[in-house]
Amino acid sequence: MLDKLWLASAVAVVCYSLAFALRLNHFVRARADTAVSKNSLRIVVAVALVAHTVASWQQLVTETGLNLSLIPLSVLIFLIINLIVVFSALKSPLENLYLLLFPATVAMLVLSRMVIQHSREISTLAPGLGAHILLSILSYSLMTVAALQALLLAWQNRQLHRHHPGGRLKTLPPLQTMEQLLFRLLLVGFVLLSAGLASGFFYIDNFFAQRLAHKTVFSLIAWVVYATLLWGHYRAGWRGKVAVYSTLGGFAALMLAFWGSKFVFEVLLS
Numbered sequence: 001m002l003d004k005l006w007l008a009s010a011v012a013v014v015c016y017s018l019a020f021a022l023r024l025n026h027f028v029r030a031r032a033d034t035a036v037s038k039n040s041l042r043i044v045v046a047v048a049l050v051a052h053t054v055a056s057w058q059q060l061v062t063e064t065g066l067n068l069s070l071i072p073l074s075v076l077i078f079l080i081i082n083l084i085v086v087f088s089a090l091k092s093p094l095e096n097l098y099l100l101l102f103p104a105t106v107a108m109l110v111l112s113r114m115v116i117q118h119s120r121e122i123s124t125l126a127p128g129l130g131a132h133i134l135l136s137i138l139s140y141s142l143m144t145v146a147a148l149q150a151l152l153l154a155w156q157n158r159q160l161h162r163h164h165p166g167g168r169l170k171t172l173p174p175l176q177t178m179e180q181l182l183f184r185l186l187l188v189g190f191v192l193l194s195a196g197l198a199s200g201f202f203y204i205d206n207f208f209a210q211r212l213a214h215k216t217v218f219s220l221i222a223w224v225v226y227a228t229l230l231w232g233h234y235r236a237g238w239r240g241k242v243a244v245y246s247t248l249g250g251f252a253a254l255m256l257a258f259w260g261s262k263f264v265f266e267v268l269l270s
């Protein structure tokens with residue numbers, strides 16, 4: 001199993017790196033995508049996703065149950081994020097997110113093979129708890145994609161305000177399309193986040209217990225930030241910098257909720 005895990009991780013790292021290089025070449029040279037270039041990129045990304053899936057499965061599923069510790073869950077979340085972006089890119093112009101996402105994915109896969117992993121195995125998973133975990137992972141993943149989209153939108157806004165409309169900006173969709181994609185991601189992610197929080201309150205005893213308080217509080221802060229932004233957008237037309245900063249602020253709270261709490265309890269306090 002160790003050899004298979006190392007092989008899958010290595011193949012995923014190589015293919016994600018190659019896909020990043022292919023996309024970066026188009027971005028730097030401000031080239032329009034062709035059918036050949038798109039197909040080549042999709043083939044490389046597809047191989048990366050298959051290898052990533054195998055690597056994630058090997059780390060997550062053990063002989064005694066599910067390993068829900070920090071590293072295996074992080075590898076899984078990056079896989080889900082990539083799947084969301086890749087399949088969404090078939091219909092929406094999201095390929096430029098590869099430039100931000102794939103290097104982070106490579107770093108995560110390399111880190112998962114270099115650090116000593118802490119094991120937190122669960123032999124049986126109640127349906128309610130399973131639903132809470134699934135909804136939470138999906139919401140974190142979508143909000144991560146939204147944060148990456150917000151970063152691209154911020155760069156696009158900055159270039160336009162500096163009166164640099166050509167060059168690499170040609171590789172991005174119009175500003176209005178970029179904002180529409182951002183709020184579409186935020187809306188779906190917010191629905192999933194709301195469902196995840198609701199399931200947590202319903203199925204988990206002592207949702208505000210000491211071990212869960214950090215995660216719960218920061219998740220609620222993120223929920224309030226996203227709710228305020230979505231209300232302001234659909235009722236008052238909020239967009240631009242307000243949308244970017246609010247999206248990134250909400251994402252920062254979610255990062256502290258998930259990765260922050262797991263790092264504290266599994267690394268600092270273990």
